[in-house]
Amino acid sequence: xxxxxxxxxxxxxxxxxxxxxxxxxxxxxxxNGTPPPEREITPLNNDPICGKLHSQKVTTEFFVVGPxxxxxxxxVMLKGVPAKSADASTPPAVMDQKGCTYVPQILAIQTGQKxxxxxxxxxxxxxxxxxxxxxxxxxxxxxxTKISQPQMAGGADLDYTFSAPENFMKFNCDVHxxxxxxxxxxxxxxxxxxxxxxxFTIKNVPAGKYKIECLHRxxxxxxxxxxxxxxxxxxxxxxxxxVK
Amino acid sequence: MNEMSHNRWLHRFAVLTALAxxxxxxxxxxxxxxxxxMSVPDWPNSYGYNMFLFPPSKWIGGILxxxxxxxxxxxxxxxxxxxxxxxxxxxxxRTMAIVGALEMVAGIVVMAxxxxxxxxxxxxxxxxxxxxxxxxxxxxxxxxxxxERSANPLPQLGWLALALVQVQGLLGGLRVVLFKNQIGIFxxxxxxxxxxxxxAIALMTGKWWLKPERRAPARPEGANQTKxxxxxxxxxxxxxxxTTALIFLQLILGATMRHQHAGLSIRDFPLAYGxxxxxxxxxxxxxxNEHRVEITDYNPITAFQVQLQMVHRLVALLILxxxxxxxxxxxxxxxxxxxMTKVAAFWLGLILCQVVLGAATVxxxxxxxxxxxxxxxxxxxxxxxxxxxxxxxxxxMAARQAAALSRAETQxxxxxxxxxxxx
Numbered sequence: 001x002x003x004x005x006x007x008x009x010x011x012x013x014x015x016x017x018x019x020x021x022x023x024x025x026x027x028x029x030x031x032n033g034t035p036p037p038e039r040e041i042t043p044l045n046n047d048p049i050c051g052k053l054h055s056q057k058v059t060t061e062f063f064v065v066g067p068x069x070x071x072x073x074x075x076v077m078l079k080g081v082p083a084k085s086a087d088a089s090t091p092p093a094v095m096d097q098k099g100c101t102y103v104p105q106i107l108a109i110q111t112g113q114k115x116x117x118x119x120x121x122x123x124x125x126x127x128x129x130x131x132x133x134x135x136x137x138x139x140x141x142x143x144x145t146k147i148s149q150p151q152m153a154g155g156a157d158l159d160y161t162f163s164a165p166e167n168f169m170k171f172n173c174d175v176h177x178x179x180x181x182x183x184x185x186x187x188x189x190x191x192x193x194x195x196x197x198x199x200f201t202i203k204n205v206p207a208g209k210y211k212i213e214c215l216h217r218x219x220x221x222x223x224x225x226x227x228x229x230x231x232x233x234x235x236x237x238x239x240x241x242x243v244k
Numbered sequence: 245m246n247e248m249s250h251n252r253w254l255h256r257f258a259v260l261t262a263l264a265x266x267x268x269x270x271x272x273x274x275x276x277x278x279x280x281x282m283s284v285p286d287w288p289n290s291y292g293y294n295m296f297l298f299p300p301s302k303w304i305g306g307i308l309x310x311x312x313x314x315x316x317x318x319x320x321x322x323x324x325x326x327x328x329x330x331x332x333x334x335x336x337x338r339t340m341a342i343v344g345a346l347e348m349v350a351g352i353v354v355m356a357x358x359x360x361x362x363x364x365x366x367x368x369x370x371x372x373x374x375x376x377x378x379x380x381x382x383x384x385x386x387x388x389x390x391x392e393r394s395a396n397p398l399p400q401l402g403w404l405a406l407a408l409v410q411v412q413g414l415l416g417g418l419r420v421v422l423f424k425n426q427i428g429i430f431x432x433x434x435x436x437x438x439x440x441x442x443x444a445i446a447l448m449t450g451k452w453w454l455k456p457e458r459r460a461p462a463r464p465e466g467a468n469q470t471k472x473x474x475x476x477x478x479x480x481x482x483x484x485x486x487t488t489a490l491i492f493l494q495l496i497l498g499a500t501m502r503h504q505h506a507g508l509s510i511r512d513f514p515l516a517y518g519x520x521x522x523x524x525x526x527x528x529x530x531x532x533n534e535h536r537v538e539i540t541d542y543n544p545i546t547a548f549q550v551q552l553q554m555v556h557r558l559v560a561l562l563i564l565x566x567x568x569x570x571x572x573x574x575x576x577x578x579x580x581x582x583x584m585t586k587v588a589a590f591w592l593g594l595i596l597c598q599v600v601l602g603a604a605t606v607x608x609x610x611x612x613x614x615x616x617x618x619x620x621x622x623x624x625x626x627x628x629x630x631x632x633x634x635x636x637x638x639x640x641m642a643a644r645q646a647a648a649l650s651r652a653e654t655q656x657x658x659x660x661x662x663x664x665x666x667x
Binding site for chain 2: 036037038039041042043047049060062125126127129131147148149150173174175176177178218219221243244
């Protein structure tokens, strides 16, 4: 009895110590140079049904740059961390189809984490079809018979769970060829997507030294790496990407 | 070949079938231009519906192009069955009935799950589809019209068309259920050859083709003159064949480019990224992709795709020169009044149009309608070259036959396709 209590106490202390040693990594991703101008998505805007769902002209969003050059939609993740898939307690990620566009367009999830794809478009758009384009073999095999799935208006959500990491897996709709989203699957829980000001926060990173990588679909498709040390507490890492 | 009576309705039906095939190529071009190849992810059903019962309210976006392509393909299939039966005459009834019955049995076997025809496709639907095709062919075999068999090789060409249209249907279905873009390239290339076949059938059922003396060249006065004239004809024939083959190669290059699903790998014309020959090192390719803003997000550009487009441009130039040479040679050897010269001039006009459309495809950012028109004119260019080649090859044979049939005649012939220009 006494030994069980001691064991439990030791585990509790270890856990608390771990939490106390965990730190956050924050930072900002900025973009230097002048990105190419965005284009109006004319097929969407001219579509008699989809076009009416938007009050303004819809354009591409390859480079979403804030007033202080902060670059949105960058995936920032730790590398060299032991692989760990999500467990049942991890809340699902959600992607929606609204106004004949995928929302959000850039998403990051963990291996094993459920991704729910909804169709919130009205019944005037009878269907979308969710077509995934995995490149990792395990993901391809898992969805060999479900690469392309129709999703009717008001129909059931589609669920996806990917077991292999990959960057920028493309989701598209074959009914509406301008609809795209890119999902990055990370094999650990330490990742974030930059917001409209280019800022990110990766929480509860265990103490230690790591490589941190920043990816952007256009400006850094293969990633830019830096070193980060969170042994002494919170750390700040900034990235500067360039359009030449 | 013996002179047969001209069946004007058969000829008209053959022309209709060729035109329907051209329309099918057009819609198929629109499917690829709009990146709608996978918009209906199942086959032979459409979102679980029987293809012919898919509600029009669901024909939206890319589905409109893909589904109408399938429906028109089925229509062309029906026309081909009827054409095959018509060309084969009453003698073909038995063969058609047997072929149809065999396909129906195959359909039943697939439907029952005894064999798996295409594992990724719905077996019941696939079996039903086979049964349907078989049933139509069987029905054609049971049709009681006791029409005359057409002259060879028309019945054989009809059977070839029947086989090819089914292969085409299968390729189209496989491209969807197997998600293989490479199959799309074969599907596109075979479509062009199929169109050429139908144009040949239309030509050979025509009034002009069935009267050999119209195509016989001026009767030679002596053996030496014959040799010289045929020698000239040989050169022309080789030119037509070689140029047509070059056009077919170009169509394969174009199909390969389109089925990369990478959009335009080079966005300027006549230069390429501001140069005569663009850089294709990894840093340059990364730069092109970084600055690329597309509405339809194609696959990233690769060095291979840039080089492929450059080869396509070079071959286009070669074709222009070759066809221009053919037209000039034809004018020099024959006369403007000669039908072959007129067709060769039309051919040159098509190629010039094709060059303009090619440039417009690049400069418009691969606008779907322009890119599809480029595909269509490409098909017409190939067919025109093939027809010219067939006529050029056929005329010597007809001339020998005409000479053999009317050896006792002394009137000079009227002159025909290969009549030399008067000196």
